[in-house]
Amino acid sequence: MNESWLFPLHEYQQRVAKIRAYMQERDISLLLIDQTEFLFYLTVFGISENMYRACLLPLTGDPVMVFRAMDQRAFSENSWISDIVTFHDWQDPLAILADTVRARGWESATLGIDFDSYCMTINRFQRLQAMLPQIQVKDFSGVLKQLRTRKIPQEIECIKQSAAANDQAIREVVTEMGVGKTERQAAEIIHRVLIRHGMDSNRCGIVTTGGGNSFLHANMQERPLEQGDILHLEVVSFKRGYSSKIMRSVIIGTASAAQQEIAQQLIAIQDKQLAAMKPGAVAKDIDALARNAVLKAGLRQDYASITGYTLGYYPKTTPRTSDFSHVFLPTSEWQLEAGMVFHMYLYAAGLAISETVLVTENGCERLTKIPRQLFTTA
Incomplete structure (x- = not known):
C-alpha cells in the first residue's frame, strides 16, 4: 500500500x-x-x-x-x-x-x-x-x-478526528469571546484551532448572530457583540476531505431563564431522536420525533427544513456544502444502516443544537462530544 x-x-x-x-x-x-x-x-x-x-x-x-x-x-x-x-x-x-x-x-x-x-x-x-x-x-x-453512504472504519476515523477538532474550537471560542468582540474574531479562533489540530485548509462553517428561526445561513457581521447577543456557531472541519459539523449557541454575557428553558427543551427533544437512531429505523419516523415535538412544544409555528442529513467526504470544489443524499423529512422512506454518519440539528428562537452522529449496530454514537448545553461568556 x-x-x-x-x-x-x-x-x-x-x-x-x-x-x-x-x-x-x-x-x-x-x-x-x-x-x-x-x-x-x-x-x-x-x-x-x-x-x-x-x-x-x-x-x-x-x-x-x-x-x-x-x-x-x-x-x-x-x-x-x-x-x-x-x-x-x-x-x-x-x-x-x-x-x-x-x-x-x-x-x-x-x-x-x-x-x-x-x-x-x-x-x-x-x-x-x-x-x-x-x-x-x-x-x-x-x-x-x-x-458511498455507509462509511468504512478509516473514513469514520477521519470524521472522528474532525469532530474532536470542532469540539475544541467551540471550547476556545466560548473562552475568548465577550462583549466588544466580533463574529469575525470568533471565526479567526475557529480557523486557528482547526489548523492546529491537523484539519484541511478549508472553510470553517458559519459564524453569525442568532435570532428568530431563519438565522442558520446568515452572513458574518463586523459589529461588536453586545450583552445578550446570541453567537451562533456552526463549526465545520475536514480531515482528508471527510467532514463533521456541530452547532452550539453562545450567549454574550448571561442567558435569560427563557433562553435556558428553550435550550433544554431542544436538547431533550433531540436526545429522544438520537436514542431512536438504530439500523432499520425509518427516516421519517426519526424526523417526526424531533419535528412534531418542537411544534407541539410551541417552540416554532412551522418547521420547513430537514432535521438531519448525510456526512462524509466533501471535495473543496463541489457546489454542495452539505450532502443531501439522505435527509430526514416527513417524506423520507429510507432506512438507517450501520456505518451511516449524519449531522442532526434543531433550532428555534435564535438557538441551535446539533451533533455529528454515527449509526452503529447497537444504536447511535455521538462523535462530537462537547457538552450539550447553552454556553455563556459570563
Whole structure:
C-alpha cells in the first residue's frame, strides 16, 4: 500500500466490484464517472473541474483516468489507478476522452452516465454523443450516491478526528469571546484551532448572530457583540476531505431563564431522536420525533427544513456544502444502516443544537462530544 493512499488497495478493488455488479445488472459495459464526490470514491482523487476530467470504468479490465497533464504528479501520489491519459491545457478534454474510448475499442459500448452529475452539462452530453455516435447511453444515477453512504472504519476515523477538532474550537471560542468582540474574531479562533489540530485548509462553517428561526445561513457581521447577543456557531472541519459539523449557541454575557428553558427543551427533544437512531429505523419516523415535538412544544409555528442529513467526504470544489443524499423529512422512506454518519440539528428562537452522529449496530454514537448545553461568556 502506498503511504499516501487513504485506504488499502483491497478497499478500492471492493468498490470496483460493487460498481461493476450494478453495471452488469443494468447491462452497462463502460461507466463514465465525473462528479467529484464519485471520482474520489473510486480514485481517491477529488480533483477540481477547472477543466473536464473523468474516469472510465469498463466492465472488465483496468479503469482509465483522463485529466490535465499538470495534475499528473498529484494524481500518481494519491491514486491507485495507473492507466492514465493526460491532456495539455490547449486541448479539448472531451475530444481526448472520446479518443481514449475509441483507442481502447469501446466506441460501440453501452455507456453508463450519472444523469444527476453536476459535471455532465447538457452541452457536454450532446458533444460527447456527437463524438461517439455509436455509443448507447444509459442512466446510472443513484448508484454511486448509495454506495458511498455507509462509511468504512478509516473514513469514520477521519470524521472522528474532525469532530474532536470542532469540539475544541467551540471550547476556545466560548473562552475568548465577550462583549466588544466580533463574529469575525470568533471565526479567526475557529480557523486557528482547526489548523492546529491537523484539519484541511478549508472553510470553517458559519459564524453569525442568532435570532428568530431563519438565522442558520446568515452572513458574518463586523459589529461588536453586545450583552445578550446570541453567537451562533456552526463549526465545520475536514480531515482528508471527510467532514463533521456541530452547532452550539453562545450567549454574550448571561442567558435569560427563557433562553435556558428553550435550550433544554431542544436538547431533550433531540436526545429522544438520537436514542431512536438504530439500523432499520425509518427516516421519517426519526424526523417526526424531533419535528412534531418542537411544534407541539410551541417552540416554532412551522418547521420547513430537514432535521438531519448525510456526512462524509466533501471535495473543496463541489457546489454542495452539505450532502443531501439522505435527509430526514416527513417524506423520507429510507432506512438507517450501520456505518451511516449524519449531522442532526434543531433550532428555534435564535438557538441551535446539533451533533455529528454515527449509526452503529447497537444504536447511535455521538462523535462530537462537547457538552450539550447553552454556553455563556459570563
